[in-house]
Structures are given as C-alpha cells and as structure tokens.
Amino acid sequence: MPTSVDYSGYFQQMLGGVSITVQMLLWSFVISLAIGTVFGILRTGASGVVQIPLTIYISIMTGVPSLLILFIIYYGGSGVLTALLGYDRSFDVSPFSSGVAAIAMVNAAYVCDLVHGAIRNLPKGQFEACTVLGLPRFHAWRLILLPQVFRLALPGLVNIWIIILKETSLVSLVGLSDLVTVAKTAGGATSEPFVFLIVASFFYIAMSTLTVPLANRLERRLNRGQTPVGA
Amino acid sequence: MRDISTPQTIDVSLRDVVKHYGPFQALKGVSLEVAKGETIVICGPSGSGKSTLIRCINQLETHDSGDIVVRGITVDGTPANTRDVRIEVGMVFQQFNLFPHITVLQNCTLALRLLNKGTKRLNEEKAMYYLERVRIAEQAHKYPAQLSGGQQQRVAIARALCMEPPVMLFDEPTSALDPEMINEVLQVMEDLARGGMTMICVTHEMGFARRVADRCVFMADGEIHEIAPAEAFFDAPESPRLRGFLDRILPSTAHS
Amino acid sequence: MRDISTPQTIDVSLRDVVKHYGPFQALKGVSLEVAKGETIVICGPSGSGKSTLIRCINQLETHDSGDIVVRGITVDGTPANTRDVRIEVGMVFQQFNLFPHITVLQNCTLALRLLNKGTKRLNEEKAMYYLERVRIAEQAHKYPAQLSGGQQQRVAIARALCMEPPVMLFDEPTSALDPEMINEVLQVMEDLARGGMTMICVTHEMGFARRVADRCVFMADGEIHEIAPAEAFFDAPESPRLRGFLDRILPSTAHS
C-alpha cells in the first residue's frame, strides 16, 4: 500500500502538470485568437487568391481530428519543417510546441469562422463611418471594428477557450508531462489510478466552471456604456 | 440665401455622372454644380438614386463615368486622391453610425488622433467646441447608447465637423428619428447652413428645405428632374412628377 | 343581435376571478357571463389583463381564486378537467401559432388525429369543410410559411373550428396583420358571429365591434370598468377611463 507521503509527492507533481496545462491553454488560445482574427478579416475581403487557401485550411482543420493533427505535427513536424525551410536536422519540435501548434491551428479555424460571422453582423455603417472619417485601415480595425467584433464573438470565444482547455490533455499522448500524464503515471505507480484521475477531472471542471463568471465580467466590461441607462 | 447668379467658387461639381449596380443603372448621367456656401436639398422617391449620388461624391461608391470635382480635385478613384477628397467632405448618415464602444468625446477626437492632427489637448478642445456648437457638450463623456436618437445624430454631426471639412453631406439625417427629436437636429443643420457651410442634404423635411435651402433638387429614376430655388420648387413645380411627389409627401411633414 | 334580457343558457361564466403573476395582480376579481351564441368584444389598454382573462378561461393560465364555469363544467385545474374544458373552447392567437412543419390540412387534422377522433378520411373532409368556410380550401396542401398573414390567420381559425368547439376565444387576431389583410380575417369572424357561435374577442377593431358585438367590455388595470351593448359603449361611454381610451383609439382605426 502506498503511504500518504507518496501521494503528496505525486500531488505536488500534479501541480507542475497543472502549470504546464495552463501554459498550453494560454499560448494556444492567444495564438489561435491572433491567427483566427487575421484569417477572419482576410475571409471578409473578396480576393479569391486568399479565399481558396483559407477555405482549404478551414476545411482540413475542421474535418480532421485534432489528435491526428497533433501526431502529424509532432512525429512528422520537424521533417516537414526541415524539408520546407531547408534547415539541417535541428528543429526541435517539442511536445509543448507541437501541442500548442496543433491546438492553435485547429482552433484558429474555428475562431476564423466566428470572427468572420461577427464581422458580417457588424452594421455596414460602422465601416462606412470609418471610411468617411478617413481613418487609416489598420487603426480602424484595431480601435473601432475589432473591439465590436470581439464583443459579438465573445460567447463563441468562451466556448473555444473551454474546448482548448480540454484539448490540451491530448499532449499527454505525445509525452508532455501535463496534468493527465502525471495523473496517469502516478496512477500506474501507485496502482490507484482512480484518485489521481478524478482529481485531474475536477481540475478541468473547476477551470471551465470558473470561466463562466469571468466571461460574464468580461462581457459586462465590453458592454460598458452600450446599454441605455434610464428610459 | 444668396443670389446664385453672380459668379462664385464652385465647391462640388458633377457632370454626366453614371453609376451601375450590376445591370441596374442607379444614376443615368447626373449633372449638378454646388457653389461655396450653398445649401442644396435633394428629394425624390425611394430608390431614385439620392443616396447613390451623394455617396459618389465622397467615393463611398465609385462612379462608372462622368466627372466629379470636389474643391478643385477631380475624383479619379486612386487611393491618394480618394483620401484627399474625403478630407474635404464630411458625411452624416441616416443611422448615425457612431462608434458604440467609445465615449462621445472619443468619437469626435478619434480621427484627429489617428491622422496625427494636433495634440490630445488641442483635439479635445476642438471636439468640445463642436459639441458645444451642436449643444451637447455636457454629454461628452457618455457613451452613444446612453443618448437619445436626436442627441446621437448631433454627435455624428459634431464628429464630422471636427475634421473641419469645407463640404458636408447629409443622407436623410432625420428619418431614423422619433418626431420629437427631429427638430433639434434640423436646428443644428440650419445653424450650419446659415454659418456658410457648403451642404448637400438628402431630406424630406420640407420645412427645413423652405427655410434654408438655396436650391432644391428633385430626383427620380436616377435622373435629376428639376432644380429650383426652394419657393419655386414647392409653390410652382414644373415637372408633373415633382407635383405628384409633393402632393403625396407634404401632408406627412406637418411637424416641421 | 339578440335581446339579452330574456333568460338564456350561459356558456361561460366568471365570478370574482383573481390572478397573480408573482406579486403582480393581473386580474383583480373579474366577473362576466357570456350567453350561448353571444359575441363579446373586450378592449382596454395594453397590460390591462385582457389576454390573461381569456387565457384563464381555457386554462392556459391557472387562476388563483374565483369560479370559472364553461358549459356547465366548473374549471378546477385537474388534468382531466382541463382537457374537457379545452375541448369546449377553441382559441385563435395574435401570432397564429400554426405548426410550421406540416401542411395547412395537416394543421387542421392533427388534433383530431391525436385525440383519436374519426377516420383519416372523415377528418380530412371535416378540415376541408372548415377551410372552405374560411375561404382558403385551395391552399390546403401548402405549408403555413407559403401563405400571407391573413391567410395564415384564417387557417388558424379553421384549425380551431375543426374541433367544433361551442365557444371560441380570439386574442387580438388581427393585430399582427398588415392593413390589407385585416379585413379578410374580420370577415370570417363576422360570419362566425352571425352563425351563432359563442365568441369572446379581444380586439381593437371598433368597426367589427360595432357591427357584430352583442356587448363590449372595457378592462383596465385588471378590472372590468364597463360592460355595455356596442352602441352605448361607443356613443355614450359612462366611465371617464373608457372615454379617454376611445378618444385615443378611434381615429387610428379608420380602415375597418
């Protein structure tokens, strides 16, 4: 029978796992948000030269399991990178970076769809007002259009945040010591997998449940001033 | 009102402007000259091309043929040229199109800031000056949604004025407003007109047209059917189309 | 119109009906008797409890206290009792509420089928009979979304009639309709009223009320303020509230 000392050691390791999971979550989310937003803006433009590769990209990313994309990037990634960029055998496709890359690439496609939809729902007059005032395009997007786009896309983005949180667990299958890996190893070593796995699952549930009030706060902030006060 | 027969600087001139939407011809060769300081009111039935016409002036729509000259600049559709034209021309929309997520004051200073005009303080002073002029300075720190429709439209006017454009375009600025709020906007527009601003307004507010328009323009089916000083326009319309139009429209503008 | 002073069968009777929504009292003790074959029009300002009142009759809302008797059945809120009452009472809503996914004919036969009444053929014949009666039989195989608003409302009436209820309730059946379509629905309702159906209608169609209502009821703030035959109701309203109400409402109902 394992002693409680063993347990506390493993639980401490699980904290390390949590930190890896959270780092993955943040990186993946930020990168998918950045790429997805750029793609979403490009998708709104008319140029077919951009549309076709974008459509293909989105179709692949939304049609193939994330796990497979992770495997392809992790196991095949450095080969592909070497072939593409002509460097010599020295790309380090670590589990962390390939995990972030895979999750971000997949979710960028979903963010792109969201942002694209939100842009289309933005009143046309907002674009025209920017044009008429002669605002430079980049700043018009940055200061006027995107803030409104994100407000519209917020519920969808919260959803993607939670999906990414759960998808980070996939990196345990390429050997990154995230929360799930630690729980699995600890479970194997102590022959008591149940405890560790349940603790891990509670972490995920707590994280996604906590997201909701935080998202509501954010929404209130973004909506600041945009609902009439008094009648 | 000015005597428009004496030679004057021409601020906006259109010659044979044609515009298609796909196969549909929205403007069928429109010509119009607007002198500096003149106030022009355009009216006509829905779909007659009024919006299209004024949107061609600041190139929100590109025209297919004909010449548009704005304050000496011949519009040619290149980006630099378009930018130059838009600096000369301010525009106010039917739907206000204020930026909902920033305050009234920021709405007014944003373009100045991004175009690197003046310091923050100078810009804010200028914005406050124009907000004052539309009588809404005390609302400067509210968000647009916290204002009534009429107040919002006045902010939109102030926002356009901040760029100090010599020419202003108005596209039905009062038709999204509740009756009580129409007058406060018309009042502001009247002040502007009397202040010597060159203005082209699409509007059905006949009271406004009578009081301040130098000339009224009647459009139908993409063409200008009649141009006349306000009195002649309303009291002795020449074309039968305009007569029919006025008959239908006049009773419903009782409030102005 | 009948002389309502002679003793008659009472189809619907309400006594001291009270209904709360949470702390808010929507009906403050309403009493009303509706004789067989009588047509009652209820009107009153928004929020006065008109909808609540008629929805209590067929128990779409349960009342808190007071008695509701429908064709001899005292409403007690039990499922079996509620079902019995609802079979006696047909209802037509402002928003039509047709089943969008089945054809007009199936809309009419669905309830018959689910209540195991008659064979398929008999039910369809009956449905066609009532569709004929609302003059829409040729649309029987279309889907609701393919019909105009007025046609949809007539289907809703036919659907209710298929259950052959002795009593019909109408909750503002024309107020979601475009002006052109209102008359075709009013016409059908008039036919029904003249055909001897017991009807309770919430409506602001004063022309309809004048032509067919036996009595008009004015509600405000959850209470009945006035009950009177149509002429007296419109031409000599007693309560000041009703007078104020009629002043506001009459000019805008010119179309009926």
Added chain:
Amino acid sequence: MHFDLSLAIASLPALFHGLMMTICLSIFVLLLGIVFSVPMALARMSKRRSLAWPALVFVIFFRGTPVLVLLYILYFGIAQFAWVRESFFWPLFADPFGCAVIGLALNHVAYMTDVVRGSLLSVPRGIAEASLALGIPERKVFLWVRLPLALRYGIRAYQNEVVGFIKGTAIVSVVTINDLTAVANGIFQETYDPLTPMITAAVMYWIVVNLVRLGFAGLDRWLNRHHAPEPASRTRTRKAAVA
C-alpha cells in the same frame, strides 16, 4: 521526409479496418445519444429539483472532463475497485469497446442534453400553447409538436456535435481499441514513417466528416422544405392601432 504513395496504398486495407471500428463505435454512441439525451434534457428542464439537479451535475461533470481523462477513469480507474470487478456489469467494463462506448456516450449525452434543451427552448411557446388550446394532452403535444419542431431548430447544433464527436473518437486507442488513428499509429511504429499513414488517415477522416456534413445538409433541406419560397408571409409584430 515525404509522402510515400506505395506505403499509403499498402496500408489502405488496415486503415479501412480501423475506419470500420471508428464508424461502428460512432454509430453505437450516436444511437445512445439519441435515446438518452431527450430524457436527460427533460430532467434538466424539469421544475422538480430532484430531477433537475442530478441532470445538471451530470452535464457539468461529463462536459467538463476531457474525454481522454474520462476514458482513463472508466478503463483503468474504476477497474481498480474489486467490487466493480465482481459486479454484474463488469463484462461491459472489461471490454474495451464497452468502455469506449460508455465513455464517449457519457460525454456525448452531456453535450446532447444541452443541444436538445436549446432546441426545445427555441420552439415558440405559442405553438405549444396552440396545441394545448386544441385539447391535445401535454404528452402528445411534446411528442408530436415540440419534438419535431425542436429537431428542425436543433439540426445545425446536432450536426456540429456529431462532427465534433466523430473527430473525438480518435482518442479511443488509449483504451486499446484499434480505431483508424490507432492503426495509423501502428503503421507509423512499424515503418517509422509518421507522415504517410497519418495523412492517409486524415484524408479518410476528412471524407467521412464531409459525407456526414453533406448528409446533414440534405436532411436539413428535407426537414425545412416547408420554408420553400412561394409568397413569403409578411407578418408585422408591431401593434396595429394602439401605440
């Protein structure tokens, strides 16, 4: 590193075998999803706390936990307890296929509960009221009016869930099932060529997912045939007379 076409072709039979496993598993779970999500959604919407709360906890737990963790818990976690191994449902858990089906189904049903609930809630209240007013008993109103309409409102969300779910099955190799991803992985292990088998598998997933999407598009068209053009209804929500 490049795509080895001859290896891809040679791997096809094995990959098809894996694909069959993926499809079997999906069909099983999707059926369970249909059967269980409606009662779950009803429980979740129930006014009775004793029904609503357990349903809510179910949804929160099984939606919040990553499928991978769920499968580990079901396969390795609860097998640790002797009383589970001695109970009568052990045969179900002893079998990896059974475990995978249960694990995926719990997650899928949790998502579906919200899909069904959302669709039911989006059925206009007036339509259910109209049925009640016609004297149709509540149970039949639910079965013949609300459910068929909810199906139409929810079909988009259901499609997304099905596609997401099928992609999610790629995880089942962790409980020793040789699905498409596992087979591709096995070929990679034998040949040390990751790209060829995995890209081939990716293409197969892509085809399946898009067939599903096509199928749903057809179903959607069929279900919404009543929105066929002809004169569109012009209704106005604004009140006619009284302002």
Added chain:
Amino acid sequence: ETLRLGNEGTNPPFSIMSGDGTLSGLEPDLAREVCKRIGADCKLVVMDFRALVPSLLEGKFDLLVGNMTPSEKRREKLDFTRPVLSNPVSFVVPKDSDWTLTPEGLRGKNVTVGLQRGDMNAAYLKTLFGDSVKYRDYDNPDQTILDLTAGRINMLFMPKLTAAVKLIDTPKGSDWKFAGEPYYSGQEDLPADQRGNAWPVRKGDTALLDRVNGALNAMLADCTYTKIREKYISTPLLPEDAACAAKK
C-alpha cells in the same frame, strides 16, 4: 560538444521519472557515466516511447539510451551499440494454468495477451500465435499490468526484468508466474552471450557509436557498470557484469 539523449522515463527500474521530476534509473545513470567518459555535455530528454526512434531519425536526438532489441528491421535504419543489458522477453501466465505455449495449446483457452504498441515483440508474437489468442495493445507497461490485475487480460509477453520488478516480485504478483523459454527477438544467429538490448544511433553515425562502445566496454571492465546496476537491480545483466559480481 553537446549530445542530446532520448529516454522513456516511465519504465522502472531502467528509467524512472521521480516525484520531484528528476530522471533516475539504470539507463540514465549509465548514460551519464558514458558522457563523462567521452567528454560530452549530455542533455537527457524524456519522450513518449513511440516518438523516440522517429525523433532520432529526424535528428532530434543523437543517441537513445533506452534498451532496445536490435532486430533486423531496426538495423535497416539504425546502428546499435554493444549490448547494454540482457533482458529477454518472457511470458507471464496465471499461477494455476498449465498452458502449452503453442497456437494449438492455447486455442480455445480464451487467452488474451497484453502487448506494448509499437514494440518489436508484439509483431513477433502475433506471427507466432496467429489468431489462436486475442491481443490487446497498450501504451505503456504500467497500463498492461493494471489490466492484467483487473482481469481483462490473462497473459503478458514482456521483458522479464520489467515483469519481475513491476509484478512478480510485488505482493500483487502472487497469482502469476513466468512461463516458457525466455525469447530473444534480435538477431537469431547471435550466440547467447552476445544477445542483449542495445542503444541505437542514426545509421552511419559510427564515430559516436565507437566512442560510446569504448566507454561502455571500459565501464564493464572496471566494474563501474556493476556498481551502477546494483543500485537498481540485484541480478547481473551481462556476462562481464556477472564476472564483476562474482569477483566480490
């Protein structure tokens, strides 16, 4: 000079990722000693077992310090050092069974064998037994043993030392026993004392191979190997090791 070494991390006593995150076990300790002797600065990286060889082939590692059987197929792509340890594969069966370990003997006995996905032995066993038994593929030995004790499978085919450490020598191993001859899945024509598991480098990297071999030979000769081995495993793993142990 920096060398990047790959290791599994989840295979005690050969490779253990301990509670505080440090890597210990026979393989890392041997590897560190080798590095010291060849004067290289080594970076030990832990990675999923399945990813080790592809990563080596793609140049993410210079050497894998996980014990691997040098089979024909692996030799096509990799070069191997001298044997680092001998850990032949063995069957684990229920204590009370009397199975003959042939396809005929097992057919109808309802046997399910647990294997490690991507393992050389797995492929071998499948050709040996065909469809007379059922197979189940696991990601790591821990899961295999968890499932054996849970009763989902009833036979293992895994390295004997691993099975001993993780199962047979532990309290829960009382229901199980080893069976059959130890099996070597490497080159079959090797004499018994040269068989064993070795460390792979990329094909053609003979310079590194020679240096590592030199270090390993020296460590065996001066009994450093034995000292390290005794920290983790009580029985000798190689003939030279046995000789050192006997000297004491």
